[in-house]
Amino acid sequence: MTRIAISGHRGLPPDTADLVDTELRAVLAAEPSPLTGLSCLADGADQLFARAVLDLGGSLEAVVPAQRYREALPEEAQDGYDELVGHADEVHRLPFVESTSESHMAAGRHMLDDADELLAVWDGLPARGHGGTADVVAEARARGIRVRVIWPAGAHRD
Numbered sequence: 001m002t003r004i005a006i007s008g009h010r011g012l013p014p015d016t017a018d019l020v021d022t023e024l025r026a027v028l029a030a031e032p033s034p035l036t037g038l039s040c041l042a043d044g045a046d047q048l049f050a051r052a053v054l055d056l057g058g059s060l061e062a063v064v065p066a067q068r069y070r071e072a073l074p075e076e077a078q079d080g081y082d083e084l085v086g087h088a089d090e091v092h093r094l095p096f097v098e099s100t101s102e103s104h105m106a107a108g109r110h111m112l113d114d115a116d117e118l119l120a121v122w123d124g125l126p127a128r129g130h131g132g133t134a135d136v137v138a139e140a141r142a143r144g145i146r147v148r149v150i151w152p153a154g155a156h157r158d
Contacts, residue, residue, distance in 0.1 A: 002031050004053075005038040005111035007136035008045020008121025008150070009157055011074070019152040020045060020121050025052045027119065027150065034058065038111040040065055040104070041084045043077030045121035045133075045150075050084045061114070062088040065099060065107035072099035105131030105139075112139060117146040123157055124149070 012020060024045075028035065037053030038061045039046045053060050062085050066072075070081055085091060092110060096103035108131060112118065118140040120133055127134040140147050 001034050001036060003036045003038065003114055003116045004028070004031070005108075005115035005118050005140075006046055006049040006121070007108055007111075007118060007133045008049070009123065009133060010042050010044035010046075011158065012044045012048075012121075013156065013158055016155045016157070017044070017048060019155050020150060021048045021052065023150050023152045024049055024119070024121070025056070027148065028052050028056055028058070036061060036089075038063060038115055039084075040069075040107050040111070041081050043074050043080070047077065047080050047084060049119065049121075050087075054084075054087055059089045060084065060087055061090045061092065063107045063111050064091060064093045065103035066094060066096035068097060069099040069103070101130035101132075103131075105135060107131075108136035109139060112136070112143060112145055115140075115145060117148065119148050119150055121150045123151055123155070 035058035
């Protein structure tokens with residue numbers, strides 16, 4: 001069984017989200033079955049990845065960083081979050097109350113504890129806050145976990 005975690009940018013512009021979705025699906029389709037995806041289900045890369053895993057017949061494990069995580073997501077991402085949590089085979093809830101950079105980094109570490117590989121939807125720049133994609137990539141590399149960066153030509157962030 002292949003277990004892949006995701007870390008990636010949030011708030012992707014629509015054209016970049018389309019490019020990332022296409023590349024994620026191509027990468028995941030090439031993976032051997034069965035496939036399990038680990039995701040915090042945030043807006044942006046996390047939800048794109050989770051949908052791709054499910055669409056390709058894989059199983060999903062959600063890692064919820066904090067009790068108030070859902071409420072901290074943008075309103076337009078909350079329905080997607082609810083839908084994906086409902087499709088998860090397992091939901092790992094961390095013991096934090098508030099959705100903070102500390103709880104997000106702990107969630108990244110938790111995913112890496114159970115992953116064979118990390119897919120990083122990442123522009124290669126430093127994290128905008130502790131627990132961001134660059135920090136999870138650094139943690140994975142320090143642990144010797146394979147990291148594949150997904151940042152298609154033409155992708156950009158606001």
